[in-house]
Amino acid sequence: MRSIDQLKKLTPFYVAHRGSGDNWTEHTALAYGRSLEAGAHAIEVSVNRTRDGVFVCQHDSNLKRLTGTDAEIEQLTWNEVSQFSNDAREWLGPAADLVPISRLDEVLDAFAGDNVIFLEDKTGKHTSDLLDIMDAYPDAAKHFVWKQWAAGRQVTQASERGYTTWGYFTSEIHERIDELSEHFDMIGIHHSAPDEIVRLAVETGIPVIVWEVHRRSLRDHLATLGVQGMMCSNIPYVMSQKPRATKDSYSSGLRAAGDLPWSVDNGWSHQPTLSEKDASVTLDKDEIQSYGMGSLSPVASTTYVVSLKIQWPDAVPDGSAAAGIAFCLESDAPYRIGVPSETSGYHALLRANGSLELILRSAGEDNGTSLGVRSTSPPVAGQGITLVVRVSPTDVRVSRDADLSSEVSANDTAHRGGYIALCKNYPTSEPAAFSEILIE
Numbered sequence: 001m002r003s004i005d006q007l008k009k010l011t012p013f014y015v016a017h018r019g020s021g022d023n024w025t026e027h028t029a030l031a032y033g034r035s036l037e038a039g040a041h042a043i044e045v046s047v048n049r050t051r052d053g054v055f056v057c058q059h060d061s062n063l064k065r066l067t068g069t070d071a072e073i074e075q076l077t078w079n080e081v082s083q084f085s086n087d088a089r090e091w092l093g094p095a096a097d098l099v100p101i102s103r104l105d106e107v108l109d110a111f112a113g114d115n116v117i118f119l120e121d122k123t124g125k126h127t128s129d130l131l132d133i134m135d136a137y138p139d140a141a142k143h144f145v146w147k148q149w150a151a152g153r154q155v156t157q158a159s160e161r162g163y164t165t166w167g168y169f170t171s172e173i174h175e176r177i178d179e180l181s182e183h184f185d186m187i188g189i190h191h192s193a194p195d196e197i198v199r200l201a202v203e204t205g206i207p208v209i210v211w212e213v214h215r216r217s218l219r220d221h222l223a224t225l226g227v228q229g230m231m232c233s234n235i236p237y238v239m240s241q242k243p244r245a246t247k248d249s250y251s252s253g254l255r256a257a258g259d260l261p262w263s264v265d266n267g268w269s270h271q272p273t274l275s276e277k278d279a280s281v282t283l284d285k286d287e288i289q290s291y292g293m294g295s296l297s298p299v300a301s302t303t304y305v306v307s308l309k310i311q312w313p314d315a316v317p318d319g320s321a322a323a324g325i326a327f328c329l330e331s332d333a334p335y336r337i338g339v340p341s342e343t344s345g346y347h348a349l350l351r352a353n354g355s356l357e358l359i360l361r362s363a364g365e366d367n368g369t370s371l372g373v374r375s376t377s378p379p380v381a382g383q384g385i386t387l388v389v390r391v392s393p394t395d396v397r398v399s400r401d402a403d404l405s406s407e408v409s410a411n412d413t414a415h416r417g418g419y420i421a422l423c424k425n426y427p428t429s430e431p432a433a434f435s436e437i438l439i440e
Contacts (some may be wrong), residue, residue, distance in 0.1 A: 003142040004164050007041055010036035010209060012223060012230050015118055016040035018211040020235040020262075023257050025088040025099040025167075027057040029107050029167060038236045042116035044147070044211075047238050049126050054078035055104035055133070061123060061236075067101075074123070078103070084217055091268040094252025095276055104133070112137045112144070115288035118166060118231075120147035126167055127154040131161055150180045150187065159183075166209065169201070183207055186229065191218060192265060195225060202226035202323075213238055214264045215294070217331035217343070220303045234258065237294055243294045243418075248437040251279035258294025262334040273431075282313070283323070283424040284431035290326070290336045291422040297332060298418025306389040306420060309436040310350060315381050321426035322357075328396065330363075330417035337425035340364050345415045346371075346421060348408075349388055352373075354378040356387075358398050358408040360415075371410035376400050386436070391416075 007013050007249045019031025021308045032043045047055040068082040076182050085098035121130045124367050134144045146158035150167035168188030175371045181187045189198050201208045209229030210222050232238045234322050235256035253276030263270045272291050273282040283289040310323050326335045329345035344362045354376045361368025379385055390397040399407040424432045
């Protein structure tokens, strides 16, 4: 059993954002349960209410994003809503289950007695009714945190009933942090806020929770700013320090915990395509992309080999366009070739003209410094090509199809971080597929 008082003694403490939506279908009983089993210290639950008064666990007031049906929850009865299932396959992978929409009462019956729950009425219209539901549970004030937008007025009713309150600040009210924070027991800042805003919130002396935390690098940075609470979308990964595997799990049809596209703020459309059938992941968007392989990171050894297969299944792009792998990255911060990154490391590229190149790059640089180039035969559409990266304490090497005559090497020790990422360095639509990723 965990109480709010116990939660506040932890630094950091972890709240499963939407039930850890990077790992399980968000805001479902399944997600809440799995995130708690994975070690989350609390769960975050958002609700909307049906026309006939049933609270359901959904972040959006409209069912479109998660069910494909454009319908407002408040205009439907529970019987109508219950006919739909949440579909997060675009984000989690094609093998993700369709999960029934969860009723709040069933979720609270299952979890309220032994866990801390951050609970929000997303419309802000049903404060008294939701508080009445909370009041019905034993020791409610020890387990429920009233969650709301910091400029909303509902906090007074929640405080009067003895509940701990958390007010979150969106960008349009950052300038009111000093004014509004005094109404809350904890305050929240979005992870995209500038550091100076996070520091301003921390300086209030009120515990700060940042949402949503997807990466270890963000967790570590927030800790240096004095943030106590991590409202985390990637609980199994962010709460750990070790790699979860030594080879990819694409054949499962599910994105592994820690594997993430470079952008998590621009919607599910940035997720590359996972193929259970081909046991591959394909970077197929009309932009420069990367896919961090946190599930395999950090590599702890100082001497190891990373191998992977690259294929352009439809057409090879033009010119110097390339795909490859970034390795020895100092953190899991997004790393895109040609776009300044917060982390340093190396990347090995196979270009459309057949050139194999090894590049050193420091944080903040666009393209880095070439450490060597080797001409090989140009790739052919549909042909799988294996890259082999070798790392030792004294050098880094890359070869094609294990052919050492194609090897590019450098006696360079600038970076030995343990993170890796898959990369596509061109903004056109020719997809690049990756498979058979193995660390030995």
